[in-house]
Every structure is written in structure tokens, then in C-alpha cells.
Amino acid sequence: MIKLITVSGPPSSGKTSVLTHVLRTITGRNIKAGVVKFDCLSTTDDQVYDKYDIPVRVGLSGSLCPDHYFVNNIEDCLNWGKSEGLDYLFSESAGLCNRCSPHLKKVMAVCVIDNLMGINTPKKIGPMLRFADIIVITKGDIVSQAEREVFAYKVRQSNTKATIMFVNGITGQGISELTSLLYDAPEVETLQGGSLRFSMPAALCSYCLGETRIGDEFQVGNSRKIKI
Numbered sequence: 001m002i003k004l005i006t007v008s009g010p011p012s013s014g015k016t017s018v019l020t021h022v023l024r025t026i027t028g029r030n031i032k033a034g035v036v037k038f039d040c041l042s043t044t045d046d047q048v049y050d051k052y053d054i055p056v057r058v059g060l061s062g063s064l065c066p067d068h069y070f071v072n073n074i075e076d077c078l079n080w081g082k083s084e085g086l087d088y089l090f091s092e093s094a095g096l097c098n099r100c101s102p103h104l105k106k107v108m109a110v111c112v113i114d115n116l117m118g119i120n121t122p123k124k125i126g127p128m129l130r131f132a133d134i135i136v137i138t139k140g141d142i143v144s145q146a147e148r149e150v151f152a153y154k155v156r157q158s159n160t161k162a163t164i165m166f167v168n169g170i171t172g173q174g175i176s177e178l179t180s181l182l183y184d185a186p187e188v189e190t191l192q193g194g195s196l197r198f199s200m201p202a203a204l205c206s207y208c209l210g211e212t213r214i215g216d217e218f219q220v221g222n223s224r225k226i227k228i
Helices: 014-028 046-052 066-083 145-158 175-182
Strands: 002-008 033-039 057-062 086-093 109-116 134-140 163-166
Touching: 002 014, 002 066, 014 033, 014 046, 014 066, 014 134, 014 175, 033 066, 046 057, 057 066, 057 134, 066 086, 134 145, 134 175, 145 163, 163 175
Parallel strands: 002 086, 002 109, 033 057, 033 086, 109 134, 134 163
Antiparallel strands: none
16 A cells, blocks of 8 residues: 655646655655656656655656646556555646646645745636645745735635645745645555546647647647637
């Protein structure tokens, strides 16, 4: 059995920084933990984990939707974590699409966002925030107390059930409180027969299959028109 935790969030929100602090705290207690980093074209985040001798694997989706790539590979990643004898496996998403849905039922879900995104950003982020169990807000040291409170209120409007906490990705302030919640993550034996918390973004149009030409005659499959 292994504790699997999905970590999502928009780009540059501080996912890797927060996760590094969490992993250093966990491994300091003789708990073996590793990471699978999902991204699109390239990443150097694995070098950060390597620096602290944290087992890591990287998956690059390339021309595929990162969410679809994730769901096609997460079972294999879980099996890798089990073969490594890990107690915890963290899946860090690419976080490039606000419609991303990288959370699984019966698996603890974390979303990382930051105070600099603007107060209306939480309502623009889809399933990765609205279906998270824990929402971590970073970069609170850069804004005022009033701005932090307003932003947290907007987050609460988008997700009424999640635990919301502030964490400093640089200093690690707030990490102990976050880590204490992660200890309660359920154990997972297999993901076979499991399901996502929300459906993936619609896919498979002509452009998904490599079409580059513009025009109605080339738009086949899932297509939606703006009302002009």
C-alpha cells in the first residue's frame, strides 16, 4: 500500500517549492517519498528533487493534452512507487490549463495557487481547485493582509469544503501544518477501476490530430463557435 497525493496548480504558483519543503519534512522522519513530475515540453524540476535525493520520474506529454497523458500513465507511476518501496508518491501536474482535472476519487488532492494571480482568478480555475481537498495559497508575504483575506474569501467561494492554508514556498512557513494534513492521506493499492473527480477537457478535434489549416471545412470533431 502507498499514499498517493495529486498536486496541481497554475504555472509558477509554487507547486515545486511547496512540494520540496513537504518532502524534506517527510523524509526527515524516515518516511520514504517520491515524485512523478508531469509537464508538457520540458522541465528542470526533477533536478530540484535530485538535489535532495528524492526519487523522481518525469513524464512529458509533448503534443498530447497533459491531463490525458496523466490518466494514461498514473497507474504505471503508482506501480513504480510501489516497486521503489515508497510510503508516499506525489504526482505534480503540468498545471497549464485552468480546465485541467488531475484529481482522482479516493486520492488526496492538493491545489497550489498564489496571491499575485488577481482576486477573480479562483473562479476562473476549474476542477483542479474546485475539487481539491487542500488549497495552498502562496506568496502571501508579498501582498497586504487585506488582499490575503479577500483572495482567501474568493477561494472559499469556489471551493466550500477544502482546507485553505497559506504557505511560504521560500521559507517553508506553514509547511508543518500542511504536512500534518498529508499524513491522513488514504492508502492506495491500485487505481484499476478508480475514476477521476471530474471529466477531462473535451478533446479529439481535427487540430488534435495534426491539422494546421484554418477554416470551417477543416474543423472536424469537437468544435465550438463563439457567438458573434
